[in-house]
Amino acid sequence: MRPDLPSPTPPAGRPDTPRTYSVRTYGCQMNVHDSERLTGLLEQAGYVAAADDDGADVVVLNTCAVRENADNKLYGNLGHLAPVKAGRPGMQIAVGGCLAQKDRGEITRRAPWVDVVFGTHNIGSLPVLLERARVQQEAQVEILESLEVFPSTLPTRRESAYSAWVSISVGCNNTCTFCIVPSLRGKEKDRRPGDILAEVEALVAEGVREVTLLGQNVNSYGAEYADRLAFGKLLRSCGDIEGLERVRFTSPHPKDFTDDVIAAMAETPNVMPQLHMPLQSGSDRVLKAMRRSYRQQRYLAIIDRVRSAMPEAAITTDIIVGFPGETEDDFAETLHVVRQARFAGAFTFQYSPRPGTPAAALEEQVPREVVQERYERLVALADDVAWSENKAVVGRTVELMVAQGEGRKDVRTHRLSGRARDNRLVHFTPVDRDGRPVDVRPGDMVEVEVTYAAPHHLVSDAPVRSVRPTGAREEAAVLLGMPTVRA
Ligand code: SF4
Numbered sequence: 001m002r003p004d005l006p007s008p009t010p011p012a013g014r015p016d017t018p019r020t021y022s023v024r025t026y027g028c029q030m031n032v033h034d035s036e037r038l039t040g041l042l043e044q045a046g047y048v049a050a051a052d053d054d055g056a057d058v059v060v061l062n063t064c065a066v067r068e069n070a071d072n073k074l075y076g077n078l079g080h081l082a083p084v085k086a087g088r089p090g091m092q093i094a095v096g097g098c099l100a101q102k103d104r105g106e107i108t109r110r111a112p113w114v115d116v117v118f119g120t121h122n123i124g125s126l127p128v129l130l131e132r133a134r135v136q137q138e139a140q141v142e143i144l145e146s147l148e149v150f151p152s153t154l155p156t157r158r159e160s161a162y163s164a165w166v167s168i169s170v171g172c173n174n175t176c177t178f179c180i181v182p183s184l185r186g187k188e189k190d191r192r193p194g195d196i197l198a199e200v201e202a203l204v205a206e207g208v209r210e211v212t213l214l215g216q217n218v219n220s221y222g223a224e225y226a227d228r229l230a231f232g233k234l235l236r237s238c239g240d241i242e243g244l245e246r247v248r249f250t251s252p253h254p255k256d257f258t259d260d261v262i263a264a265m266a267e268t269p270n271v272m273p274q275l276h277m278p279l280q281s282g283s284d285r286v287l288k289a290m291r292r293s294y295r296q297q298r299y300l301a302i303i304d305r306v307r308s309a310m311p312e313a314a315i316t317t318d319i320i321v322g323f324p325g326e327t328e329d330d331f332a333e334t335l336h337v338v339r340q341a342r343f344a345g346a347f348t349f350q351y352s353p354r355p356g357t358p359a360a361a362l363e364e365q366v367p368r369e370v371v372q373e374r375y376e377r378l379v380a381l382a383d384d385v386a387w388s389e390n391k392a393v394v395g396r397t398v399e400l401m402v403a404q405g406e407g408r409k410d411v412r413t414h415r416l417s418g419r420a421r422d423n424r425l426v427h428f429t430p431v432d433r434d435g436r437p438v439d440v441r442p443g444d445m446v447e448v449e450v451t452y453a454a455p456h457h458l459v460s461d462a463p464v465r466s467v468r469p470t471g472a473r474e475e476a477a478v479l480l481g482m483p484t485v486r487a
Contacts, residue, residue: 019057020050026073027064029250030185031097033151033165033214034123035062038096040155045127057090058130063097065180066354074099078111085113092116092130096123098184101143102356108139119143120170120185124154147171147189152199160404162443162470163210164203168196168234172216173223174253176280177291177358178320178351181216188217190224197237200244207470209443210246210401211238218249219256232260239268245445246401247271248423251278255293257302266309273310274423277302278318282337283330286323290359296337303341314344314389314422321378322351322371324362331374338381344389344424345456346382350375383455390453393424397449397465398458400426404442415459416440426450428460435463443470 021042025035038060039049050056061077064070074095085091094116095107101119108114115133118125121144129140152167171186172179200211213234215221222230238247247270252261254277265271277299281287284295306313319334338346350371353360400418415427428448430440440446445468448460 018046018048020055021047021058021060022050022053022056023060023062024053024077025062026070027062027066027098029165029212029214030167030170030216031062031064032159033167034097034120036156036158036165037123037151037154038062038126039157041124041127043157044155054084058092058094060094060096060126063095063099065098065102065184069352070099071103074107075110078107078114082111082113090134092133094118094126094130096120096126098180101184102180104143105141108141112139115139117141117143121146122148123151124149146186150189150191150195152191152195160442161207162401163212163403164208165214166196166199166203166211167191167214168218168221168231169215169224173220174217174255174293175291177289177362178323178354180354180357183356185216188215188220188223190221190230193230193234193237196234197241200238200241204241204243207443209244209445209470210248211244213238213247213249215249215251217251217253217256219252219258219261228258229260232258232264235261235264235271236268239270241270244270246421248274250276252276253278254299254302259305262302262305262309265306265313272421272423273313274315274421275306275313276316276318279334279337279341280318280320281323281326281330282334283326284333286326286330286333289325289362290320290323296333300337300340312422314424315341316345316347316423317341317343318347318349319378319382320349320351321375322366324351324353324359324366325364326351326366326374331378334378335381338378338385342385342389343382344422345386346378348375348378348382387453387455390424390455390458393450393458394453395450397447398424398426398460399445399447400428402440402442402444402446418446420458425457426460427457428464429462431463433463438464438467440464440467441470444468 023035023038025031059081063074081093085093092115095114096118098120100107100117107117116129118129122142125142129142133140147170158164169188169190171188172182173188175182203211219231238244279299280290280292282296287295303315398420400420402416402418416430417425417427420426430438432438447465449462450458451461452459
């Protein structure tokens with residue numbers, strides 16, 4: 001517990017028990033990363049995780065502002081919490097994240113039972129604001145216009161012991177017309193490479209085997225100190241970290257995706273052959289209206305170069321349907337790119353106007369029923385393509401990292417789950433060639449042969465070929481009586 005942080009006053013009537021917390025996370029990986037910091041901060045201040053969310057002394061809502069119904073979701077949740085709080089004196093509610101950064105004091109005006117509102121630039125202030133609200137019996141609203149400290153310097157409590165998010169930058173210098181992130185998370189701020197690599201080394205020393213480098217636009221990493229090749233160099237430096245088995249990153253941006261990054265991916269063994277690169281639209285006219293600063297041809301050319309450097313790479317994307325002014329011809333261009341790019345998966349979204357973004361003010365909003373109909377056609381095509389891409393993996397031997405949570409046993413099939421190097425989800429049966437159960441744990445690396453493909457996951461019902469327990473070196477894999485054929 002940090003001596004300089006006020007220790008939270010124990011709950012009424014329970015003087016000897018620490019106050020409990022629950023952090024509810026909405027939105028993107030950046031929020032997941034921030035929530036790991038919020039839980040780390042609260043635990044460092046002496047709070048403990050509540051056994052059940054509804055019973056927590058402190059409820060923290062880490063909000064998202066990307067989609068229109070985000071507001072409805074927040075005020076709906078706060079409405080549900082009001083009677084809970086009324087029935088439990090001393091309970092506190094705190095609201096953080098992008099919607100807090102946007103709505104500020106409006107939140108306590110609409111929901112006066114909220115105790116604390118903090119922004120995306122000062123998540124470190126939560127424990128102090130909670131105590132101040134308690135002592136002064138007054139709601140605390142503290143929103144900063146620029147970053148106080150890099151969230152990565154704050155204490156953390158990670159969801160997984162083997163995988164970790166490592167933020168390399170916060171904020172974004174782009175101005176996509178549908179996006180509110182730059183106005184809520186500010187201009188891009190880059191961490192120094194040394195700080196990032198030191199954090200990764202510390203994580204590996206704690207047993208982490210996989211890191212995901214995180215930024216709104218990882219490809220422009222280094223812009224702040226004028227090094228356009230910084231991201232490619234960072235990937236290569238991760239390759240020198242002993243014990244770091246897997247490196248992933250999100251989100252790249254096609255306009256800044258340069259060949260040095262493709263080369264770094266292909267030439268650095270622990271950088272995974274997997275790329276999640278948002279397309280948003282396949283139409284040049286719509287990409288221009290979105291202010292995405294690339295066109296269809298450039299996007300497909302990057303995909304081709306990635307594939308020629310890493311033929312086994314799995315590529316996924318984000319696509320928005322129904323952007324204002326989108327015609328049937330524009331939409332046909334999106335379908336064309338989905339066929340050409342052969343995505344292993346696509347996160348598809350129906351456009352919804354976000355107040356405060358330029359696109360929300362555009363005249364030609366596409367009627368809902370048209371957006372819905374196009375959305376269904378896109379999902380059907382994207383699923384078809386993903387399924388045929390998955391079918392091409394059947395018969396291949398892949399190495400999985402058995403992930404926490406995802407690694408739990410399926411009671412019906414007794415299968416465990418893990419992620420392949422290309423981030424595909426694989427459900428496998430933990431038995432050896434004689435049908436005996438194999439002891440597999442989260443974080444272990446197992447080699448299995450893919451025997452079946454579904455649209456969004458793969459299955460291996462063949463005997464496990466090898467197991468490499470967490471912490472064991474590559475060459476220590478326990479072969480289970482079957483020759484290993486590496487993918
Ligand atoms: S790149 Fe565009 S969509 Fe992504 S965070 Fe920046 S402004 Fe938003």
